Amino acid sequence: MRFLSVFMLIALDVLISGCSGGIRDEEPLKIDAKHSLAAEAPIEAQTFSGQASYESSLVKRGPKPEAHWLACSAGKDRPTALIMHRERIAFDPALFCKSWIAQTFLHHGFNVITVHRPGYGQSTPPADLIGDASLLAIRAGVDQAVSKNPEIKKPTGAWGYGFGASVAALYARKYRDLSWLVLGGGFYDLEATYSTTQDASIKSLLETTKKIFGDAALEPRSAAYDLEGYPKHMAIYHGKLDTTAPYEQGHAFKDSLAANEIGGTMNSLDGASHDLPADLHHQVLTQLLASVPK
Secondary structure (H helix, E strand, C coil), rough: CHHHHHHHHEEEEEHHHHHHHHCCCCCCCCCCCCCCCCCCCCCCCCEEEEECCCCCCCCCCCCCCCCEEEEEEECCCCCCCCCCCCCCCCCCCCHHHCHHHHHHHHHHHEEEECCCCCCCCCCCCCCCCCCCCHHHHHHHHHHHHHHHHHCCCCCEEEEEEEEEHHHHHHHHHCCCCEEEEEEEECCCHHHHHHCCCCCHHHHHHHHHHHHHHHHHHHCCCCCCCCCCCCCEEEEEEEEECCCCCCCHHHHHHHHHHHHHCCCCEEEEEEECCCCHHHHHHHHHHHHHHHHCCC
């Protein structure tokens, strides 16, 4: 009952305030507190997987590092979305296509690809947080998934949450072949995150990154550092009570994008912290995905 009451409070707040002033004003998101993911029939999808090798300056001897990728297809005529995993855990290969996040995109007409960053899942370490090796690994995984499976098309856009949002933005900026981004609870300025996060594990992760890659390592890993190359359609959502990736991160990133005339929306989730309930998260994504170009 306590979970339901918290969810209903968040849902009511989102319905009332929906999107705050942002890149573009939007109608409030319509959240149904009684909605349940369990009520939706799962979409059957074929699972593909593989290991893609790539060059990395972090691996100087021995075999090339490999990026582990997963893909879900519910039909060859669907566009493809690239899904990024979060900071603490990789996707389970056996359950990925049945997970709420893959099913959300499958229900919206997409096939999906995900690539585990170095050091996560079955991808070769070392981890570099969301540095160049991560971007190269993701690109290698995407290219192999597309080339080996005719049903999987080149992604038209990407989604991520937490550090997944950060790397989705960096990937889009580097390769410039995505037409949309949907980003939630992201860490867009890592120096600011280091100073303001109340999550000890995130602070420790950033400290380790600086220790290994140098004091200047956080700037090039920050999506807000350089705004050149982002797609025209961007949807950002962020819990106003988020103290892990403080809400100001999303709001400041939105303001920077608006100042540079990059189109998109900002959806502020009143009453929501960093870890969103799956039912709420599904509804937010379902509404934001309705407007992405395919």
